[in-house]
Amino acid sequence: MCIAAIPTYTMAETIHRVHVTIEPAGGSIPSGVMKRMQAGIQAAAEHIYVGKDSNAITSQSESYRQITADIVDRILYGYNVRQLTVAPGSTTELHLSLAPYGNTVTSVTTTVEYGTLSSEARQLVKRDMDGIDARAEQLLLGLPLDSLDWASTVAQQTIRDELAGRLPEFAVQTVVHPGVETQVTIYVIPQGAAVRKGHAEVVSNTLPAAVFWSTKREFDQYAEAMVGMPVAFVARHVPDINEGLQMKLNRSRAVTQFGISMAPKVQAGEDVTVVITADSSRYIARGEAYLDAGRSEKNVGLRLYAGVRQGKGSWYMEADFYPEDYSWDIFPSYKYAITEDTALTYQYNISDSAGRLRLDQALGGRWNARLQHDFKPNSNELGVSYDVHSYLTLEYVWAEHDNWLRVIGRI
Template identity: 35%
Template structure:
């Protein structure tokens, strides 16, 4: 094909030299070449037409640009034949059925092409999603549902021979289509052309990939153990995002977060007790789903404490709290603490006000010790919090700095005026 093209170009050059030596009058040179394409026997897909026009434009630019227009006008029949011959050799699967050239400073090539040989009648498109999980594959399938139709529109009606032309029309044009639909993936094509053409597309994730996932219960007004089943099911679905490009998950962030929240909200316990779940997805190589599980009226909290480095006989504690919202940000509550060795109790009643995003500030009364307490809790980000409590009867201050290890475990560094400092392990039950 290359040698034929060279022979055709040589012919064009000989015609040009003939015109020069014939002493033609000087005229303006050709500055620009426009191509106008039509195809008989059907419509050519726009991406294919663009490729054909580009190829013909390259031919015209190579032969015509910078040359005197009169040289071609005086020998238009011969030059049109040369141009048509070159097009026939370059644009595979088509033959020139008609060609005319309007020579001038802005030259127009008007070409009509006729498909030749066998035509593509059917296209079977298969997409290979690699090693992605079923859920991840489902998200991508939702965005690639129209790909088989697009490939049909691209290929059906083309000459079979044209599929392999110019680095494969289907591959280059198909990649452009997939890039618009799935910019986070590279698409590799395997095409077996024929009247029944088979196209296999391999999707390869690009950019940063999700390596790990975790679910964080940030706020909960019910015991976390009661949310365990719902959390486990959601964590399984969340883990299925691993292997997806971070950009893909970011682009579908709202949809994925809503679907994951739907798994939580459909849990039997969550539905039965009217717990409202809110989920926020934070995409990244370590993707996190932040969940709030809240009730409209009640707060239930259960914890177990184990103190290390503290003197005394209250190093193990089980605490339970039941609170009720009064208005939007006020809570009245009852609290009980059980000390198993030796057996002892503290029972409190009180209230606190929630200053949104800033702190909880409140008062409680110990019915066993007949003592008054004030307390405050200040969150510091999503992991840390600072706690203060004052016992007016014993004139004691207690401070605590806690770090949330995960959904069910917290570490707290405690300082008390009377007992000194120690480390507390808190199980969030």
């Protein structure tokens, strides 16, 4: 019996790609830096290995390991190759164990430069940037100082990319000041259309607007603080701004001591308006004066309201005084809020023993409309008004036999 010894050979393969894995031999490597390392090493390794015969690599494994280690040392300043293994194949596996040398970053402090933004704007920006200091620390803490020449670029780009999603209305610049105690400075620069003006208005259907003059001045300052902020940033943060204003209003004396309901509404744009609706939940006490241009009789008047509120309804007395003949019209009235924007009112004129029905409708923005029917005489009146601000309204009136412009000043 004869036994033949047949030699065996490993089938040679052409290397098509290189897969790199890195393991820290001491400490840890931030994930962003790790990806940059892998990408750099893989690009270099592909020049060495791709297209070569796997058996040729195996037969000269020590030479290839040394060449690869030398190139990695040149690419990754601040790290030494402790161990390198190469597994040749169609996809060649390259595994490295890296250790830092020299001093490392022991602390990372992040500072944000807001430029000329107001304290109110800074609070909103700070909320959007929440956790960015921890992210900077995660990217840089523990890195060798010699590696910061290239690793800080990774950290800067990563921070910019993250803040681009959180603060799309700002251009973000990041500067890393390397050292054992590394400093990171982030600059936020507004871009796009900016707020040019800001003011506040206090609107009340139950109380004299003059009562809220100090409130208006206080919130004028808040609205003016938004000047310079990107319009899109303010628009995105309207719910946050409203929430903050509501908390501030809830602590005011008008709410805590006098039971006045106050609700803010921010209108974003190049001219930011903070509209505060202030109404008593119990009482009605307000007045207005009007002047009609294009009307011959009762074209100047003083109108006073006083009453109480009950749920969606209001019982009140309206008194109209006409200086031209020193006469009065007295209207016991009931108003019911059908919706937030629609109200129906019935009034009875004691002087003429006649009733009238009135429908008020908010049209959106500063526009409103009213439709009024007087039972004696049997006539209708339509008015469309525009609120110039909380103290002045312009209304154009169409009556059955006449039209006129009414200027209404709220007291």
